[in-house]
Amino acid sequence: MSIMKLIWILIYKIILNPVVMGLFLPALLVWRKARQSITAHYGLFQRIKKKLDQINTHKPIVWVHVASAGEYLQAKSMIQIFIKNNYHIFVTVTSISGYNWLKREKNENLFFDFLPLDFLYNAKKILNLVKPACLIFVKTDIWPNILSQAKKYSIPTALICAPSRNAGSGIKKSFYQFLYSNFNAVFTVNAEGEKFYKRILNADTIIQTVGDSKYDIVHDRKKEKSIQLTGIKSNDICALLGSVWPEDLKVISDSVLRALEKYPHLKIIAAPHENDNKHVNELADIFQEYKPVLFSDLKSNNENSRQNKKQSFKLSNRVLIVDTIGDLFFLYENSNIAYVGGGFSTGIHNILEPCAMQNAVIFGPKYQKFPEAENLLSDGCVFTINNTAEFEQVFNDLILNKKIRTKKANAGYHFITRYKGASQKLYGQILKLIKRS
Numbered sequence: 001m002s003i004m005k006l007i008w009i010l011i012y013k014i015i016l017n018p019v020v021m022g023l024f025l026p027a028l029l030v031w032r033k034a035r036q037s038i039t040a041h042y043g044l045f046q047r048i049k050k051k052l053d054q055i056n057t058h059k060p061i062v063w064v065h066v067a068s069a070g071e072y073l074q075a076k077s078m079i080q081i082f083i084k085n086n087y088h089i090f091v092t093v094t095s096i097s098g099y100n101w102l103k104r105e106k107n108e109n110l111f112f113d114f115l116p117l118d119f120l121y122n123a124k125k126i127l128n129l130v131k132p133a134c135l136i137f138v139k140t141d142i143w144p145n146i147l148s149q150a151k152k153y154s155i156p157t158a159l160i161c162a163p164s165r166n167a168g169s170g171i172k173k174s175f176y177q178f179l180y181s182n183f184n185a186v187f188t189v190n191a192e193g194e195k196f197y198k199r200i201l202n203a204d205t206i207i208q209t210v211g212d213s214k215y216d217i218v219h220d221r222k223k224e225k226s227i228q229l230t231g232i233k234s235n236d237i238c239a240l241l242g243s244v245w246p247e248d249l250k251v252i253s254d255s256v257l258r259a260l261e262k263y264p265h266l267k268i269i270a271a272p273h274e275n276d277n278k279h280v281n282e283l284a285d286i287f288q289e290y291k292p293v294l295f296s297d298l299k300s301n302n303e304n305s306r307q308n309k310k311q312s313f314k315l316s317n318r319v320l321i322v323d324t325i326g327d328l329f330f331l332y333e334n335s336n337i338a339y340v341g342g343g344f345s346t347g348i349h350n351i352l353e354p355c356a357m358q359n360a361v362i363f364g365p366k367y368q369k370f371p372e373a374e375n376l377l378s379d380g381c382v383f384t385i386n387n388t389a390e391f392e393q394v395f396n397d398l399i400l401n402k403k404i405r406t407k408k409a410n411a412g413y414h415f416i417t418r419y420k421g422a423s424q425k426l427y428g429q430i431l432k433l434i435k436r437s
Contacts, residue, residue, distance in 0.1 A: 040099060041114050048090075048129055051111040060434070061088045063132035065115055067141035068098035070350070074161055075138045077216035077423035078430075083109045085427075090130055094141055104326055118143040127153055133434050136160055137183075147182040156433040158185040160426055161213060164193035176200050185433055187426055190371060208429065211422035212372070218329075218356040219420050224309075227330040231315030232267055237399050238334055240269040240359070243349035244341035246282065248364065251344055251385075253286050255392040260290060260318065263399055267315075269331055271322035273341055273349070280323045292319035295327060332357035336405055337398050339391075343367060343384070351382065355412030360398050360405045362391065381411040 062082050066072040072091060079089050092115035093099050102112045116122035123145040135150050139161045150157050165176065177200050180186065185206035188194045194209045201207065232238050239259075241252070259266055268287065272279035284292055298313040298320075311330075322328055332338060338354035343364020351373055354361050361382040367373035376382045385391045398405045 040096060041116070044113055044116055045125060045129065048111075048113055048126070052129065055088055055109075055111070059086055059088045059109070060133035061090050061130055062134050062136065062430075062434075063090045063092070063130055064136045064138065065092045065141065065143075065146075066094075066098060066138045068093065068095040069101035071138040071141070071161075072098060072102065073217050073221075074212075074214045075136070077213055077220050078160070078426045079110070080220075081423060081427040083107065087133075090132065101325065115143065115146075118145045120145050120149070123149040127155065133437075134158065134430055136430065139163060142179055144179065144182070151182045154437060156184045156430075156437045157182060158187065158430055158433060159183050160187045160210075160430075162186045162188045162193055162197065164188070164190065165196050173200060181205075185429065187429060189422075206429070206433075210425040210429065211419060213422040213426060214350075214352060214372070215416050215420040216423040218350075218352045219416055221329055222356060225330060226310045227327060227333060228310075228312045229269075229315040229320070229331075229334045230312055231317075232334050233265075236265045236267055237263065237336055238267045238269065239337040239339065239395070239399075240271070240332055240335035240354065241339045242271050242328055242332070242341060242354065243273045244270065244283075244339070245273045245345040246279075247344040248339070248341040249282070249286065251364070251388050252339060252391050252395075255388060255395055257286070257289075258392070259395060259399060260287075266399060267318050267320075269320045269322060269335060271328050271331075275323050275325065280321060283321050287319040287321075290319040291317055292321045293317045295320055295322045295331075296324050299324065329353045329357075332359055335359050336409070337362070337395070339363065339395075348373060351376065352416060355381070356416050358409040358413045360408035361412055362394055362398075376412065376415055379411065379415060381408060381415050383408070 064075055064079060066075060072093070082089055087109070089110045091102060091110065091112040093102060093112060094115055099112075099114060105112070116126055127146070127149055132155060135146070135155055135157045137157070137159050140163065142159070147157060159180065180197065180201060183205060185208075186197045186201070187208055187210045188197065189209070189212040191209055194207055197205070197207045239256070241256070256268060260268065270283045270287070272283055280294070293315070298315065302313055322331060332354045335354070335357070336359060338359035338361050340349050340351045340354065340361060340363045342348045343366045345366070347366045347369055348363045351361055351363055351370070355376070363373070363382070363384055365384060365386050367384060373382070377384060383394045385394055
C-alpha cells in the first residue's frame with residue numbers, strides 16, 4: 001500500500017467521515033429530506049434480515065448501490081437480466097427520494113433499503129448479513145469503508161457507468177486512486193473514461209468501455225406501460241415541459257403563453273422538477289387562464305384505467321400539470337415537442353426519455369456534463385437555447401413546421417437505438433467476475 005493511500009484512509013476514517021456526519025446533524029433541523037432519511041434508517045438491519053429470511057436462499061444475491069432513482073434506472077435493464085438468470089437483487093440507495101421511488105418496484109426477486117452510514121462496523125455488519133456474490137456501484141456515490149471490507153471478504157466489486165474525470169496530479173490524483181483502487185472492475189461509458197481509470201489504477205483492475213446503459217432503460221421502459229390522453233387529437237400539437245425549474249419558467253413561460261393564445265390546437269403538459277404544492281401551484285398560477293387540470297385528478301377519476309398496463313385518460317383542458325411520481329416518461333407518448341428543464345439551473349434532466357418517445361427536444365445551456373447531450377447536438381438531433389428569444393423562435397418553428405418536427409423526433413429516436421446494448425455487456429462482464437471469485 002502506498003504512503004498516500006494510507007494517508008487518505010486515515011483522513012477519511014478519522015477526519016472526513018466523522019466531520020461529515022457531524023455537519024449532517026444540524027441539517028436535520030432545517031432540511032426536511034434529511035430528517036425523513038434519518039427516520040427511515042431506523043430498523044434498517046432488521047428489515048434487511050427479515051427480507052433475507054423470506055427469500056430463496058439458493059439464489060445468489062447481487063448487491064447494487066445507487067445514489068437515487070436516476071442511477072437505479074440507469075442500472076435497471078442490467079438488473080432485469082440478472083433476475084431473469086436466477087439472481088436476487090439487493091438495491092441500496094442514499095437519497096430519500098430514491099427510496100420512495102423504489103417502493104413502486106414490484107418484483108419478488110428484488111429488495112431494497114438505505115445504505116447504512118459508512119462506518120467500519122456498519123460495513124462489516126451488512127456484508128456479513130447479505131453475503132453478496134458481487135457488489136456493484138452505479139456511476140458515483142462511492143463509500144470507501146464498504147469497498148475496503150468487500151475486498152477483505154473477497155467479494156468482487158465493480159463500478160458501472162463510470163464517469164470520466166480529469167485525473168490531474170499530486171493530491172488530486174492520489175485521492176482518486178484511494179477512491180477507486182478497491183474495485184476489481186471499472187466499466188466506462190466512453191474511451192475518455194477508460195483512459196482516466198487506466199491512468200490512476202493498477203494493471204490488475206479490469207477497465208473496459210461498454211457504453212452507457214441509460215440508452216437501454218429508456219428503450220426498455222416503453223414496454224412497461226402506456227399512458228394515452230384521449231383528449232389530444234391527431235391534428236393537435238402537444239408540448240411537454242418536463243422537470244422544469246423556476247429558472248426555466250422565467251425563460252420560457254411567456255413564450256408558451258403567447259403560443260397558447262396564437263395556436264388554438266396547441267396543448268401543454270407541464271411537470272415541475274419538484275412536484276410539491278409550491279411548485280405545482282406555481283405552474284397552476286402561470287396557466288390559470290386555461291384552467292389547468294392535475295394529472296392526479298385524472299387518475300383518481302379513472303381508477304380502473306390506472307391499474308392497467310395500457311392506461312387511457314380523457315383530457316378536456318388545454319393544460320395538464322403532472323403532480324404525480326413516475327408518470328412523466330410515459331406521458332411523453334402524447335407530446336410532439338419536449339422542453340427538458342434544468343438547463344438554466346443545475347444542469348439538464350433526462351433528455352433521452354423524450355427522444356425515445358419521438359419528441360423534438362429543446363433544452364437550456366447547462367448541458368456540458370452530459371455526453372449524450374453533446375452527441376445529440378453534434379448529430380443535429382436536438383435544440384439548445386440560451387434565452388427567451390431563442391426559445392420562442394425554436395418553439396414556434398416546431399409548432400408550425402411538421403417536417404422539421406418529425407425529422408428531429410426521428411433523429412433522436414434512431415440515436416437511442418444505435419447506442420443501446422450496454423446492459424447485456426455489463427451482465428456478461430460481471431458474471432465473469434462472479435465466476436472467478
